[in-house]
Amino acid sequence: MQKFEERSSQPTLKLTSFEGPLDLLLHLIKQNKMDVYDIKISEITSQYLAYLNQMQTASLKIAGEYFVMAATLLSIKSQMLLPKHEDLQDSAEDVADPRQELVDQLIVHQCFQLATDQLRDLAQKRQAYYNRPAAEPPISTDQVLPKHLSLAGLERYYGQVLLRRQQQKELQRTREVKTESFTIDQEINRIEDFLAKQSGWVDFRKLFDSQKIVIEQLVTSFLALLELIKRRKIEAIQQFDLGPIKLRRADHGI
Numbered sequence: 001m002q003k004f005e006e007r008s009s010q011p012t013l014k015l016t017s018f019e020g021p022l023d024l025l026l027h028l029i030k031q032n033k034m035d036v037y038d039i040k041i042s043e044i045t046s047q048y049l050a051y052l053n054q055m056q057t058a059s060l061k062i063a064g065e066y067f068v069m070a071a072t073l074l075s076i077k078s079q080m081l082l083p084k085h086e087d088l089q090d091s092a093e094d095v096a097d098p099r100q101e102l103v104d105q106l107i108v109h110q111c112f113q114l115a116t117d118q119l120r121d122l123a124q125k126r127q128a129y130y131n132r133p134a135a136e137p138p139i140s141t142d143q144v145l146p147k148h149l150s151l152a153g154l155e156r157y158y159g160q161v162l163l164r165r166q167q168q169k170e171l172q173r174t175r176e177v178k179t180e181s182f183t184i185d186q187e188i189n190r191i192e193d194f195l196a197k198q199s200g201w202v203d204f205r206k207l208f209d210s211q212k213i214v215i216e217q218l219v220t221s222f223l224a225l226l227e228l229i230k231r232r233k234i235e236a237i238q239q240f241d242l243g244p245i246k247l248r249r250a251d252h253g254i
Helices: 021-031 041-057 064-081 086-094 100-129 151-167 184-196 204-208 215-230
Strands: 234-237 246-249
Touching (some): 021 041, 021 064, 041 064, 064 100, 100 215, 184 215, 184 234, 184 246, 204 215
Antiparallel strands (some): 234 246
């Protein structure tokens, strides 16, 4: 089997399981202590290809999406190696960074990794400190989420909100872990207070118009929104895929 020609000077990676190419890239970025907003694309590309070579050597089946990402990395690397035209030197800020689309994908993926970790942590804490309550009658997914609103739709929409905040530079870029914590109960109260002041349907994005937001709060508000829908405290609609999500109190007409 043909192997990639690039090799990494870094120590050999262990053949651990990754959920996909973005998961592998985040692992490499963290391992090399890089800033996700300023990826050293040449170094990461070499290590990524070296990992695929290890899998080929071990005769492991590689999903096609890994090869697609390999081609993407090589394309970005080649674009960054191209000499810049002298006429563009004065307008360097207007030249698009070839890494930007990949960075956006990594940020969204990292956001939902944090959400998964928080859900897992909450489940572990509940098992450690509380006895399992009596089981309630099961509620189908169709009853929890409105007919035209799916969990996948919510995830994609949250990704859009996150990228919009980043582009407006209201998503703070930090290299240190923030010590400020956000709880689901706090976000539930904030969402309920906000909707109590509104009449009729309101765009979900207005929840964040008046404040700076970090990834941790966006993830927590996502979980709070799901909890409020489950409790039937609020109603949510999305008229078409990737369209705006609108909210209102369930007792709006009372």
